[in-house]
Amino acid sequence: xxTQQYERGPAMRxxxxxxxxxxxxxxxxxxxxxxxxxxxxxxxxxxxxxxxxRRNNTARALVTGRSKTxxxxxxxxxxxxxxxxxxxxxLGAREAGYTVNSxxxxxxxxxxxxAVSRLVYQGVDGIIIAAPLQExxxxxxxxxxxxxTVNTDGSAGLGDRAVGVDQDIAAMVATKHLLDLGHKTVWHxxxxxxxxxxxSRLNSWRRTLQEAGREVPPELHGDWSPESGYRxxxxxxxxxxxxxxxxxxxxxxxxxxxxxxELGRRIxxxxxxxxxxxxxxxxYSTPPLTTVRQSFxxxxxRAVHRLVAQITNPKIATTADIxxxxxxxxxxxxxxxxx
Amino acid sequence: xxTQQYERGPAMRxxxxxxxxxxxxxxxxxxxxxxxxxxxxxxxxxxxxxxxxRRNNTARALVTGRSKTxxxxxxxxxxxxxxxxxxxxxLGAREAGYTVNSxxxxxxxxxxxxAVSRLVYQGVDGIIIAAPLQExxxxxxxxxxxxxTVNTDGSAGLGDRAVGVDQDIAAMVATKHLLDLGHKTVWHxxxxxxxxxxxSRLNSWRRTLQEAGREVPPELHGDWSPESGYRxxxxxxxxxxxxxxxxxxxxxxxxxxxxxxELGRRIxxxxxxxxxxxxxxxxYSTPPLTTVRQSFxxxxxRAVHRLVAQITNPKIATTADIxxxxxxxxxxxxxxxxx
DNA sequence: AGCAACGCAGTTATGGATAACAATCCTAGG
DNA sequence: CCTAGGATTGTTATCCATAACTGCGTTGCT
Numbered sequence: 001x002x003t004q005q006y007e008r009g010p011a012m013r014x015x016x017x018x019x020x021x022x023x024x025x026x027x028x029x030x031x032x033x034x035x036x037x038x039x040x041x042x043x044x045x046x047x048x049x050x051x052x053x054r055r056n057n058t059a060r061a062l063v064t065g066r067s068k069t070x071x072x073x074x075x076x077x078x079x080x081x082x083x084x085x086x087x088x089x090x091l092g093a094r095e096a097g098y099t100v101n102s103x104x105x106x107x108x109x110x111x112x113x114x115a116v117s118r119l120v121y122q123g124v125d126g127i128i129i130a131a132p133l134q135e136x137x138x139x140x141x142x143x144x145x146x147x148x149t150v151n152t153d154g155s156a157g158l159g160d161r162a163v164g165v166d167q168d169i170a171a172m173v174a175t176k177h178l179l180d181l182g183h184k185t186v187w188h189x190x191x192x193x194x195x196x197x198x199x200s201r202l203n204s205w206r207r208t209l210q211e212a213g214r215e216v217p218p219e220l221h222g223d224w225s226p227e228s229g230y231r232x233x234x235x236x237x238x239x240x241x242x243x244x245x246x247x248x249x250x251x252x253x254x255x256x257x258x259x260x261x262e263l264g265r266r267i268x269x270x271x272x273x274x275x276x277x278x279x280x281x282x283x284y285s286t287p288p289l290t291t292v293r294q295s296f297x298x299x300x301x302r303a304v305h306r307l308v309a310q311i312t313n314p315k316i317a318t319t320a321d322i323x324x325x326x327x328x329x330x331x332x333x334x335x336x337x338x339x
Numbered sequence: 340x341x342t343q344q345y346e347r348g349p350a351m352r353x354x355x356x357x358x359x360x361x362x363x364x365x366x367x368x369x370x371x372x373x374x375x376x377x378x379x380x381x382x383x384x385x386x387x388x389x390x391x392x393r394r395n396n397t398a399r400a401l402v403t404g405r406s407k408t409x410x411x412x413x414x415x416x417x418x419x420x421x422x423x424x425x426x427x428x429x430l431g432a433r434e435a436g437y438t439v440n441s442x443x444x445x446x447x448x449x450x451x452x453x454a455v456s457r458l459v460y461q462g463v464d465g466i467i468i469a470a471p472l473q474e475x476x477x478x479x480x481x482x483x484x485x486x487x488t489v490n491t492d493g494s495a496g497l498g499d500r501a502v503g504v505d506q507d508i509a510a511m512v513a514t515k516h517l518l519d520l521g522h523k524t525v526w527h528x529x530x531x532x533x534x535x536x537x538x539s540r541l542n543s544w545r546r547t548l549q550e551a552g553r554e555v556p557p558e559l560h561g562d563w564s565p566e567s568g569y570r571x572x573x574x575x576x577x578x579x580x581x582x583x584x585x586x587x588x589x590x591x592x593x594x595x596x597x598x599x600x601e602l603g604r605r606i607x608x609x610x611x612x613x614x615x616x617x618x619x620x621x622x623y624s625t626p627p628l629t630t631v632r633q634s635f636x637x638x639x640x641r642a643v644h645r646l647v648a649q650i651t652n653p654k655i656a657t658t659a660d661i662x663x664x665x666x667x668x669x670x671x672x673x674x675x676x677x678x
Numbered sequence: 679a680g681c682a683a684c685g686c687a688g689t690t691a692t693g694g695a696t697a698a699c700a701a702t703c704c705t706a707g708g
Numbered sequence: 709c710c711t712a713g714g715a716t717t718g719t720t721a722t723c724c725a726t727a728a729c730t731g732c733g734t735t736g737c738t
Contacts (some may be wrong), residue, residue, distance in 0.1 A: 008404060011724060027726060035686055058462040059724030062693050067397060069440075069461075075431060078619075078636070083422030091345045091415060100441050101408075104429045122438050123397040146348060160673060208514070214689050226623045249592050251620065258623040265460065265526075280417070284565045284597040286625035312591045366696060374716055398694030428735050511730050563705055 005012050007057055010051045019047040030055055039215045061123060068191030069099045070307060073112070076104035078331040079251060081223050081296050084153065085130055088300020096308045098125070109136035109195055116143050127305040128152065128300075132195045133305050148310035150303045154196045162320040163203045163303040165294040167197050168324045171204035174246045174274045177327055178210075181272065181336045183244035187254060190221050191248040201248050201276065222252045229255025234273075237263035243336040250275035250282045250291055257285060257332070268334035278328050287331035294325040348415055349390045358386040378618055384530055408438045409646060410458035410466045412451070415443035418563050418590060419618040420635050424469055424491065427513060427639020435647045437464070446533055448475035455482050465646040467639075468493065470532045470626050478500045487649035489642045493535045501659040502642040504633040506536050510543035513585045513613045515551075517551025520611065521674045522583035524553045528571050530587040530594060540587050540615070552601060561591045575610075576602035582610055582675040589621045590615035596671070607673035617667050618654050626670035633664040 016023040021040060029044040030038050033053050047053075061067040070093050074082050088101065092098045105115035105264055113136055119127055126148040133140055133153070151161045175241050178186045188205045191198030202219060209216045220235065222228030229252030236242050237260045247253040253275035257267055267287055275282065278293035302321055347613050357361040360379060367375050368383045372616040386392075400406040409432050413421050425441065432439045440463050444454035453473050458466055472492070474478055490500045517525045527544045530537030541558060548555045559574065561567030568591030575581050576599045586592040592614035596606055606626055614621065617632035641660055646656055 008723095013724080024689080024727095025687060029686085031726085035684090037686065054460050056401075056462065056724055057460055058397055058406060059693090060726075061397045062395075062695095062724080063726045064400055065693080077428065078423045080417075083425070086413065086422070086425065087417045089441070090441060093557045101439055102425075102429060102439050104426070104433065117393070118438065121393050121396055123395065146681085148489065184473075189556060226620050230623060243737075254620050254623045258625065258627070261625055281593050282566050284569060284593045286597065286600055287594045288597070329494065329675075333623075352694080362695075363697095364717060367717090370696085374714090376716065379717085381712095395694050399696075400723095401694080402696050404723080576731090606726080 002036070010053045011056070012053075013049050013152050015044065015051060019044045019049055019053065028103050029166050045153055054229070062220055066125055066311075067123045069098060069101050070086045070099055070304065071122065071124035072102045073127065073129045073131055074102065074113050075131045076106055077146075077224070079249075080277055081224075081249075084296040085300040088297035089128060089201065089298070089304055090293075091302075092301035094279075094306030096304060096306070098308065105131060107132070109134060109139070112136045113139050113143070116140050120144070120147060125311045126150070128307060133150045135233055141183070141284045148307055148314065149312075150291045150307045152299055152303055154200065160318050162322065163306055164197075164299050164322055165325050166322045167200035168204040170294060171201040171246070172208045173327045174276065175205050175208040178244040178246065178272055178274060178333065179208075181214055181244075181282070181333060183189065183272065184336070185209060185217060186246050187236060187242050187246045188219045189229065189245060189252055190199070190219050191252070192221070192223050206244055212311045214266055218267055222248070222255075224249050224251060226251050226255040226258075228252060230259045232256065233259025236260070237265050242285065244274075244333075245271060250289060252275040253289055253291070253332075254281075254285060257289075259285075268332050268335055272336070273335040274333055278323075280329075283330065285332075290330045290333040291328050293326045293328050298323075341453040349392045351392075352396070354386050354390060354392050357390065358383045366656055369405065381523060382387065386539050386573065402425070405464055406462045407436060408440050408461075408463045410461065410583035411439055411642065412440045412454050412458065412466065412468045412470055413441065413443055414470045414619050414629055416563070419608075419616055420563075420588075421469070423635040424639045427636035428467060428632075428643055429639075431634070431643030432638035435643060437598040437643070437647065444470060445518075446473075448473060448478070451475045452478050452482070457481050459483070459486060464650045467491070467642045467646060473533055476497065476531055487645045489649075491642055492652060495541065499657050499659055501661065502645055503536075504540035504664050505661045509615055509631045510585070511547045512545050512664065512666045516629070516668070517583040517611055517613060518547075518551055518553070519671065520583075520672060522611065522676070524548060525557060525583045525585050526556050526575060526581050528568065528575070528584060528586045528591055529556045529558050529561050531560070532593070537587055544585055561587070561594075563588050563590060564592050565594040565597075566662040567591060569598045571595065572598025573602065575599070576604050583613075583672075584610060585613050587615055589616040589618045592628055592630070592671075593620075593624055596628075607671050609676055611672040611675070615664075615673055621667075622669065624671070629669045629672040630667050631664045637662075651676060 012023045012026050016026045026044055029041050042140050059116040072089050091101050103115045103118050128150050128153045149161055150163050152164050154162050190202045193199045206216055220232045222232055234258035247256050251271055260271055275289050275291040278291045280287040282291050351362045351365050355365045362530050370379050411428050429439050434529055442454045442457050443451040467489050486498055488501050493501050494501055514525050529541045532538045559571045559572055561669055570649045572595035586595050599610055602673055614628050614630040617630045621628040621630050
């Protein structure tokens, strides 16, 4: 049990008075301006230490117009992509001397718009949008017109603000890997198509099959959760002709593998499974999961760098910053069963 | 390619001028003060809408001394506990009308102190610490003396500021479950003991065995990662007398299971494995993982509620808010092999 | 010697909103 | 008919730090 009383700390003028200088001089010491005599500087620093003074960043933000804060918008779900992106953003921000302000939203346009508003409203210097915008694109663009913005979902209409991993290549690599192993065709469990990542993967999978002259089976849909993977796995596992499945996320792939295993289909002897993301657990599933590695942490970092560049120099020219993912072959894929 | 120029938006005085009222009246409309005539209110709101005005929260925070922002300190790792706690905090904050400011740190005391300083410095109204403090406890306590603080790691010295799940019970339930199945004793793969959660589990496991009059085997140590689980699993799997393992996190448990499987030890026929957390993937491992469920999301929410209560009324009396976890039995545990 | 440039510190204005106080106007009770 | 008190709106001071400008003494260069 405890009770407590909180109050404001000393202000710059208190430090100034105690050190016998003006507030401006304290400010100069704090901001490491060159024109301060060494004795003065030391005296001020001593008083600061003694009084336990901390500069009030709110006041500073008000006068400079910069809060040294970056806003991040994510969906209110807890999947690997979201959390590692958030981590990358935080690390990148710290390196750049920024703080991170995060808000979450649901899929609805209104919710996204509200969330972005909250960030602007809060006075962030820039925004990283890591959620699908869909119909909200225009309104969000209007709100963020005055603020540097980076998008990691690749939602249409924000092409030159995009930072991320090439999802077309990711899906192509995964699909090709299975075809190269000798599978006649590849089935696909897609993510929610509201996500542009998910629809990119879906389209690229389809195109890859078409270009190879293969039959394109109907795709199934999940919601990124392992549970949805399991549900769809129970369907796919019942069809004998299914020998290769490209799953749009590792987490769903875990569910698929579980379902197939329960149905008595061996992996990879009977069915091959490929995921996307290369989550930390992918190497430790049974069997270890073949997947396409894309570092969300790296994406987060790059998004921050891009954003900070734009904050520092608003007139800078920007182009999309998209990198290619790499295939990680493990034990969940093999040639199709003979016959 | 695009180039852009960013500028400040309209201020309250602009709205006031356009509506033919004083700034104070605009403020009253925005803050829903009762004494504003309906006509005036409507006129002001119309102008606000027309000009696309947004109140500047920085200025507001400066004068009110409240930023409506909560600071969260986490470790710079990407595990399930961290990310779901962060999610819970964000949801809780949104409900309470707060925004979240997150910073990460490494394990070192200096890093923790820096991170907390950054938050205070940033002007947050309260702080949630979700990282082990260790030797930094005293200095952190000093820094946070003026700010409401909640701790979810259970680090010593902050007893009455703790919010979380009872780790003693978690470890006891897991250990007892294995003993009840008939295992002679239970081995333990612990988390990093810098974490008070990890050391609580370790101690409780030991006590449970002692109270049951069982032999206490030497414990092994991991770092929460699946990889460390795998490494330790390769050791445990080589010892024939090991029939039951209590792993301090689900993610490490995945690694342990993978290692045991590779060594040809069947789960649960030869070895039973219990984890902690009940991560989303736990139900979809092979075999599905028996574990102790603790909702980090809920912990995050409760931490926010507690914190907001303290912010609102600094003199409020506080006690620790610790809830009990529940055992989730799946297929990774069974009676020991006969003989 | 003379004047520009610089080093150093102080003064004033500014950023945007709100609290506290002041000034109207109106209404109801005496 | 007068006034106390409420409703409504305006005015001024304040929050804290920084930018821009000012003042003065010193250094440097021709």
